[in-house]
Structures are given as structure tokens and as C-alpha cells.
Amino acid sequence: MNINGQWIAFKTIVYREIRRFMRIWVQTLVPPAITIALYFVIFGNLIGSRIGEMGGFDYMQFVVPGLIMMAIIQNSYANVVSSFFGTKFQRNIEEMLVSPVTEVVILLGYIVGGMARGLAVGAIVTVLALFFTDLTVHNWFVTISMVFLTSIVFSLAGFINAVYAESFDDISIIPTFVLTPMIYLGGVFYSVDLLPDFWAGVSMLNPILYMVNGFRYGILGVSDIGLIQAYAMLVIFVVVGFMFSLYLLTRAERLRT
Amino acid sequence: MSAALEINDLRKVYSNGFEALKGISLKVEAGDFYALLGPNGAGKSTTIGVICSLVAKSSGKVSVFGYDIDSHFTEAKQCIGVVPQEFNFNQFEKVLDIVVTQGGYYGLPRRVALERAEKYLRLLDLWDMRDSISRNLSGGMKRRLMIARALVHEPKLLILDEPTAGVDIELRRSMWEFLEKVNANGTTIILTTHYLEEAESLCRNIAIIDSGVIIENTSMKALLRKLTREVFVLDTKATVKDDLQVPGFVTRVIDDHCIETEVDQKQTLNELFECLAEQGITITSMRNKANRLEEMFVSVLNAPAEAGDAA
Structure with a gap:
């Protein structure tokens, strides 16, 4: 199959992925919007008004970039992990494995599908945020590139989780016990400057800290982390995650017999 | 090609x-x-x-x-x-x-x-x-x-x-x-x-x-x-005796209007019908007892075991 054929196959996978999460929009788009709206109300409005300023901004403004990024991370991850595991579980992954579509195209299709949901939820949450605070973008390039790179990283993470998962429990364990604590401790709700030196140092090991702060820089122009560090961290995760995912798919020892 | x-x-x-x-x-x-x-x-x-x-x-x-x-x-x-x-x-x-x-x-x-x-x-x-x-x-x-x-x-x-x-x-x-x-x-x-x-x-x-x-x-x-024998099921017009014997053919009586006969590769159906006619038996219908490929399949699969038994 030539490049044009592979391009059609790629579009087919992306279209199928978008169709999947749009078909079940009540499960995929509405709950994160409600959850994040509650965060805006509780942490932003009710509690936030008593917290005062953080990083030179009122708390609502400070927390909005983190909450948008949290929605993007969770939904990019959730889309790929549930879609790919479902494909494995129902064995319709065989439809792709018997076809001439290459492993790179399959992987890219799932990544873009994950990004599509992450960005869709991110856009919904951003619109909701406008009801609670004014949003201006400090640097469009940083904002957009941070969103794209982060959603790629967590689409890849969801893919790796799905390859290793053998039951539905396995696709909820990582989000519950790993992803959620990392997000909550990744500077979504606070500046690491507030932490004692030791815990601030430990936080530096959390990749989500770099993503949240990179995105916050794009929106507000403030960050706990240097921008170059944040980009370096993201690019490393994208490259390593992509190569490892491709290795899993090419060897496909967990997908083929 | x-x-x-x-x-x-x-x-x-x-x-x-x-x-x-x-x-x-x-x-x-x-x-x-x-x-x-x-x-x-x-x-x-x-x-x-x-x-x-x-x-x-x-x-x-x-x-x-x-x-x-x-x-x-x-x-x-x-x-x-x-x-x-x-x-x-x-x-x-x-x-x-x-x-x-x-x-x-x-x-x-x-x-x-x-x-x-x-x-x-x-x-x-x-x-x-x-x-x-x-x-x-x-x-x-x-x-x-x-x-x-x-x-x-x-x-x-x-x-x-x-x-x-x-x-x-x-x-x-x-x-x-x-x-x-x-x-x-x-x-x-x-x-x-x-x-x-x-x-x-x-x-x-x-x-x-x-x-x-x-x-x-x-x-x-x-x-x-390669099929060396086939088994046919024959429906008869009249009642057949329980101890019916057809010379040259292995025959079993299924019920009073039905018999089962083995025909090997060297025999013909004409010979079978002649033998039956000599005994006054008229056949109204016939069919293979099992699909021919099924018989062959079973014999091919059993061949190594049978060869082993013979040895």
C-alpha cells in the first residue's frame, strides 16, 4: 500500500476514534466538564476568594491553566487507554493487524484520536472558565505547543497502559493510583514555591509539574519551572514514549499470538 | 503466474x-x-x-x-x-x-x-x-x-x-x-x-x-x-426378515423396512441390487450413511493408529 493508502488508513483510524468518543459524548465530554466546573466553583470562587493571590494573580486566574491542563491530560489518556484496550478485548484489533496499515500509522491514529478528545474537553473547559474569570493568553506559541505536546505524551501513556492491561481493572489502576496523585501534586492548585525545599525538590521529579507550569507560562506568563526545562522534558517523553509504544506494537507480543 | x-x-x-x-x-x-x-x-x-x-x-x-x-x-x-x-x-x-x-x-x-x-x-x-x-x-x-x-x-x-x-x-x-x-x-x-x-x-x-x-x-x-468402501442405507418396499443375509455384502437390518449395506471398491451397486432382487426385495430409496469425505477423513486420521496397531 502506497503513502496515499497509508494516509487514508490514518484518517480512517482518526475518524473512527473521534466517532467513538462523540457517540458516547455523555460519558466522554460531559463528566469532565462538570467536574472541572465544580473545581472552578469550589476552589476558584468559594475557597479561592479566601486564599488571595498566588504567583502574582488571584487564585482563580492561577488555578485555571492547571485545571485546563488536568482535563487535557486525563482525557487524552482515558481516550486511548479505553479505546485501545476495548479494541484488544473485542479482538477487533485484528482488523488492523491483518490489513496493510503500518504500525506507525496505527499508533499515530490513536495518538491523534487521544489528542482530539483531550483538546475537545480542553476547549469546553476553557469556555467554562470564561464564566468565572478573564482569560488572556500571554504567549500563543507556548500555550498551543504545551497543549499539543502534553496531549501526545498522555495519549502515548494511555496506549502503553492499554497494551499491558489484561482486564478492565488494569486500565483504571494507573489513572487512579498514579495519574491522579501526579496531577494533584503537579502544581495544578499551588505554586511549588509554597513547599519546603525537600518536597519542592521531589516535585521536580514529577513530569506533570513541567507541563502545567509550561502551560501556565503560556497563559499567565509565570512559571515555577524554566521554559527550556519544560520543553526538554516534554520532547523527551514524546520521543521515548513514541519509540516504546511503536516497539510494543511492532513486536505485538501482547497483541499477537 | x-x-x-x-x-x-x-x-x-x-x-x-x-x-x-x-x-x-x-x-x-x-x-x-x-x-x-x-x-x-x-x-x-x-x-x-x-x-x-x-x-x-x-x-x-x-x-x-x-x-x-x-x-x-x-x-x-x-x-x-x-x-x-x-x-x-x-x-x-x-x-x-x-x-x-x-x-x-x-x-x-x-x-x-x-x-x-x-x-x-x-x-x-x-x-x-x-x-x-x-x-x-x-x-x-x-x-x-x-x-x-x-x-x-x-x-x-x-x-x-x-x-x-x-x-x-x-x-x-x-x-x-x-x-x-x-x-x-x-x-x-x-x-x-x-x-x-x-x-x-x-x-x-x-x-x-x-x-x-x-x-x-x-x-x-x-x-x-481412495475410499475403499461406502455404507448405504436402503429403504425397502416390503418388510424384511430380521436375519436377512445378502451374499457377498455385509448387511445389517435396521428395522423391518430399512437395511444398511457395505459396498467395497471392487463391488458395484448393480451386483447389490441383483442380489436383493433375487431375494424378492424391492428398494424404494437409498442414501449414503455418512458423507463420503467424512468416511475418508476418519480413515485418513485413523490410518497411523491402525498401522501402529498392526505393527
Whole structure:
């Protein structure tokens, strides 16, 4: 199959992925919007008004970039992990494995599908945020590139989780016990400057800290982390995650017999 | 012209040490309707899995229309359509979406995929169900959906792994007619089945695999010629005696209007009817007790054991 054929196959996978999460929009788009709206109300409005300023901004403004990024991370991850595991579980992954579509195209299709949901939820949450605070973008390039790179990283993470998962429990364990604590401790709700030196140092090991702060820089122009560090961290995760995912798919020892 | 499928010394050893394929070799000519038979666990599905890249082979060569599945895998895969034994489509997708999406995986533009999907869903009487969620289809419809899906890119080689399992007789026969038309239009078909009547009616050539080894690989006619005896069930016009004996033929009385007789390769049905006529027995109808291929299949599978017993 030539490049044009592979391009059609790629579009087919992306279209199928978008169709999947749009078909079940009540499960995929509405709950994160409600959850994040509650965060805006509780942490932003009710509690936030008593917290005062953080990083030179009122708390609502400070927390909005983190909450948008949290929605993007969770939904990019959730889309790929549930879609790919479902494909494995129902064995319709065989439809792709018997076809001439290459492993790179399959992987890219799932990544873009994950990004599509992450960005869709991110856009919904951003619109909701406008009801609670004014949003201006400090640097469009940083904002957009941070969103794209982060959603790629967590689409890849969801893919790796799905390859290793053998039951539905396995696709909820990582989000519950790993992803959620990392997000909550990744500077979504606070500046690491507030932490004692030791815990601030430990936080530096959390990749989500770099993503949240990179995105916050794009929106507000403030960050706990240097921008170059944040980009370096993201690019490393994208490259390593992509190569490892491709290795899993090419060897496909967990997908083929 | 290259063979539709050529397998040389194919071996598969699973990680638990089980040797599913012990160096099988096969050649299926283009345009053939080929049966791959064998008991459960013989290695049929493993062989198909290797051809379709769902099972990693341990060693050996497989080529499809001259394309090696390792070095020219996209060209080889483009030639193959596969209907697996188990339902393996997304149970939550609509029928039309499943077929069109499969076309996309093979590089068909959406417009072409939609046209082809309509063509094959109509041919398989599924067009009216195109907007149904696939899990709501009956078992027979699901089987036909998998055939439509396998044909959407119009493969040169169609592989069907027990396509009529669990399908009622009427539908099975209509699927046979459909597959005969597909074959007549030039598509090579490889079929595995447990319905030996199906293989005998449809296939021109046959391989029998047992314990990972090909024990027969010949034409259907040549295989059936090896059948040394057939058992016929005869319905009689008048009542027959319990102790009926037909000289030269092993005969059993089933009931007072039915007998069962073995006819070996050296005997003729004329001789049997003459013997029966001499005893005043008139036959109103007759049939084979078992499908001829079934008898042959059993005798081929039992041959090594019988040889061992004799030794």
C-alpha cells in the first residue's frame, strides 16, 4: 500500500476514534466538564476568594491553566487507554493487524484520536472558565505547543497502559493510583514555591509539574519551572514514549499470538 | 503466474513449548477453492493466523501471490481477506461503519469504501441492517458481516476459518452459493470447516492436517477415489426378515423396512441390487450413511493408529 493508502488508513483510524468518543459524548465530554466546573466553583470562587493571590494573580486566574491542563491530560489518556484496550478485548484489533496499515500509522491514529478528545474537553473547559474569570493568553506559541505536546505524551501513556492491561481493572489502576496523585501534586492548585525545599525538590521529579507550569507560562506568563526545562522534558517523553509504544506494537507480543 | 499461497516448511512453537506446526508445506493455485481440514487443535487456525500475520511463525516461508509475508508484508496483506472463526468486530459499531472502516484500513477512499460496502452488504442480505449496532445481529448475520468486511477491499485470496459454524442449513447453503460465485469471479478461496459436506461440495483440492503435520494434500476427486468402501442405507418396499443375509455384502437390518449395506471398491451397486432382487426385495430409496469425505477423513486420521496397531 502506497503513502496515499497509508494516509487514508490514518484518517480512517482518526475518524473512527473521534466517532467513538462523540457517540458516547455523555460519558466522554460531559463528566469532565462538570467536574472541572465544580473545581472552578469550589476552589476558584468559594475557597479561592479566601486564599488571595498566588504567583502574582488571584487564585482563580492561577488555578485555571492547571485545571485546563488536568482535563487535557486525563482525557487524552482515558481516550486511548479505553479505546485501545476495548479494541484488544473485542479482538477487533485484528482488523488492523491483518490489513496493510503500518504500525506507525496505527499508533499515530490513536495518538491523534487521544489528542482530539483531550483538546475537545480542553476547549469546553476553557469556555467554562470564561464564566468565572478573564482569560488572556500571554504567549500563543507556548500555550498551543504545551497543549499539543502534553496531549501526545498522555495519549502515548494511555496506549502503553492499554497494551499491558489484561482486564478492565488494569486500565483504571494507573489513572487512579498514579495519574491522579501526579496531577494533584503537579502544581495544578499551588505554586511549588509554597513547599519546603525537600518536597519542592521531589516535585521536580514529577513530569506533570513541567507541563502545567509550561502551560501556565503560556497563559499567565509565570512559571515555577524554566521554559527550556519544560520543553526538554516534554520532547523527551514524546520521543521515548513514541519509540516504546511503536516497539510494543511492532513486536505485538501482547497483541499477537 | 505465482501460486495464490505457497507455504514452505512452516513451523510454529508456542512459548509454552507446544509445537503447533511441524514443518508444513502447501501450495494453493490461483483460482482454486481449497479445503484445509483437520480435527480440533490440528493446526488449521495457527496456519491461517501465520498467513494473516496474527500469529508469529517460528520458521519457514509463506508467500501470497509471490509476495513474501516478511519482506513484502503490505503487498501480501493487500491480497488477503480473512474471515476468522470468532466474531472480532466492534460490537458497538454500526454494520455499515464496520465494513467502511475496514476498507479504509486497506487504503480505499471513503467514497469507494461506501460503494463496496453497499455492494457486499446487499449481496449478503445485510443492507437493510446497515444502521444496526452489530451486537444486535443474529449469529448468521454476524458471520455474513465478517464475510462482507473481508471482501470490501476485493482480495485475490479469501481465507475463511469455519465460516458456517453455528449457521442453520438454509443460510449455510445460501452462503455456499455466494462463495461459489466469489470463486467463479476469480477469487482464490481457502476454507476450513468441520462440515465435510461443505468441503466436498465446494472445494476442488484439499489438505488434511493433524497434529501440525499435513497428512493428505491432493485433489478432492483423488482423495475420494481412495475410499475403499461406502455404507448405504436402503429403504425397502416390503418388510424384511430380521436375519436377512445378502451374499457377498455385509448387511445389517435396521428395522423391518430399512437395511444398511457395505459396498467395497471392487463391488458395484448393480451386483447389490441383483442380489436383493433375487431375494424378492424391492428398494424404494437409498442414501449414503455418512458423507463420503467424512468416511475418508476418519480413515485418513485413523490410518497411523491402525498401522501402529498392526505393527
